[in-house]
Amino acid sequence: MGKILRRTFLFGSAAVAGGFAVGWYMYTKPYPNPLEAKPGEGVFTPFIRITSDDTVTMVIPRAEMGQGMLTTLAAMIAEELDVDLATVQTEFAPAAKAYYNSAMLEEGAPFPAFDNSFVAETMRGLQGVVAKFLAMQATGGSSSTVDAFDKLRQAGAGARLMLVHAAADEWGVAAASLRTENGKVIDPALGKSLSYGALAEKAAQRKVPSDVALKPREQWRYLGKTQPKLDMEAKVTGKAQFGIDVRLPDMLFATVRMNPRQGAAMTAMDDGPALAMPGVVKVVNLGTGYAVIAGNTWTAMKAADAIKPQWAQAPYPATTEGVFAKIEEALASGEGFAMRSDGETPADAAARGESIKARYSAPYLAHACMEPMNATAQWAGDRLTIWCGNQAPTSIVQQAAAVFSIPAENVEVVSTYLGGGFGRRFETDFSILAARVAKDTDGKPVQVAWTREEDMRHDMYRPGALCDAEAVLGSNGIEAISFRSASQSVMASAFGRLEGAMTPPGPDKLIVDGLWDQPYDLANFHVTGVPVDLAIPVGFWRAVGHSFNPFFIESFMDEIAAASRQDPLEMRLKLMANHAPAVGVLEAVKQMSGWDTPLDAAGVKSRGRGVAFCLSFGSWVAQVIQVADTDAGIRIENVWCAADVGIALDPGNLEAQMMSGIVYGLSAAMGEEITFADGMAEQGNFDSFDAMRMGQCPVIEVRILENSPKMGGAGEPGTPPSLPALANAIFAATGKRVRKLPLSSEVGFA
């Protein structure tokens, strides 16, 4: 890796300002445990409760939004605590600093995942320290297992040791002579045993051991093996409680209508027609929109429809053409930042070969979680309680404290299951809106549920992006290559939404994630990011920068392979030959897909296979997609996916996450797009912003590998390669190169 611009990066600079002044001392001091023991109960670390009736409760510090963390995190604790995973209880943690996520910020360090140099490791370590200072309790960046792996196993092991020592005291024997089994401490010599429940209250008084030995992998009982999901039965019986299912005594129901020209004011509103409807309690003017409070959700929604407000103009261009003209302008002449500037540029190397150029484009996208945004809020004086599914409870606390000028201790967040997150529930807007509406209910709780249209038109979108790619192909293959990618900064937009937070200076590497950080060993490689100044709210959409840049680079690699008459899979193998995990996943999909066997076109016009690779969130993923060109359009027949996650904690869940990432990515690739007209998103529901349906879903085969020396994430890495692999397969089948997402702009899908 050559010169990289390492001045201020967004995560680092923001964190340094807030953190390092406090000094290293703070880092060594643990945050207080927010859990209080009830009578007869022992609390061990912020993660474990054990009651005298032998109920073992795991306090889960991360959101459960389908990515399986409820089960995998509980398995980490159970592994070392030595209890039966199938019988443990779980609860979602309160918002507290003790549950901070350090791995998420480590991913923000400006070093690619394959860079194991001293500088890179030190920077990652520093970002972890910074995360503790910021104490963000957040679920994102595919970081949950990486963050929790040591922390939760140590919590389990520490608690087990405390229980063993309590039993040793009880029996007057040496702790070393005791063993544990499934929630019991056993003295093999005396033939006695005590249950954890019987020991818990006393054991919890002991000091938490600071240094405990963890089981070697060979002794793992739960980790490394597929575990049945602890929440599966609740989710097939309707018992799992999502934010929208919260029910409280005297609860009111409300809905909101905010200016669909996001960020602009409401200039007039006549609430008369709504107030005239039976069952309507109140209409609240929120400045940029209004809420209707009623006795049930339907009445609130119907009454909200009856109001015809006047909306001010949008603070961004009114049409998609206008928006993309701004992106194009930035791409052409905006000031960029270099994230990779190795050796010669294509211009330097122009004389040594043939130049190829391409421009790629990606649209704005909504998250479209199945559960529309909602939260329930209640005020008691200046104390606020918010119930919702969320990815960042401490951010909700901080935002609420700032917005309502109350101490953070006065805000309680009760987290539920999430009906999808994908980055959307990282935001605090739906919680704050509910709290604002609850100001008008005389202390009664109120659930504020958005319509689908409200959800889709008030999203923090995946930013639209344009990228110019250029390469010089000569006798040595790729003589030089460059990418210039322009989009709005997600970090700047997200920071801008947090009260009292300064938008940090410096480049946002998310703009070029997926371009600069790929393990292609090319001596002459340039990546420039160009931030686009637009006021459309943009946010973290599954894989973030890795959701669009891999489409650009992996499509271009395919174009290079075609232009230089190379097999696209063999070319990638050659260019990443020094990276064993990359070679491993590429060889795996080559074998799984029968890459070298010719395809027939029985019953269809033609068939083709495409390949793509992406290293994201520490995981190395290759995919081969096979499509058929049929009379009804392109049919995606098969996806073969190989993912190297370093340490596979739950193979079945990893398979599910890869499938999920693929379906999410292919849904976007096939047809999703948020477009603007009159300053508003034109899409409001699944009739205009659809996703892949069962009948369109290919057969997906996943193989999990463990060649990488580091553990990687799983929630996002399945998405990035799926979009370019599909475009490359369409090229292979039809000869048509589609450089614009969604691909439906140029081809039809069956």
Next chain:
Amino acid sequence: MDLKVNGKMISLEADPEMPLLWALRDVAGLTGTKFGCGIAQCGACTVLVDGAPVRSCVTPVGSVSGEITTIEGVAAGDGTLSVVQQAWVEAQVAQCGYCQSGQVLAATALLKANPAPTDSDIDEAMSGNLCRCGTYPRIRAAVRAASKKLAGT
């Protein structure tokens, strides 16, 4: 208004125009039926009326005369999961789980009407039920497994 829900008669105070979805969720307190789109595009609100799948978000409660089955009424009274629910657990289908009430009910209706569906029957019957987590491959496997199990009993 009187409705038969999950084998029991219940009396609701609701505007007959209110969609069945909201009558179940906000009036009857049965929150297992989910709101996804409000325009019969996603299937999250699917319930059965006399065994047939219905999009409760666009069905006025006053228009319903048959017996309603919601996700809360799929398992037996003693909590024993139905064959479809068991297949869902065995295939570890659910991720976020929000759409799964509708998926389970759509599959229940399919297998009642067509106990041995082909893959294309499954695709056709289930394509109205959106899943943003991408559980489709496991849903297919679960429906096939449930079909086999029903054939064997």
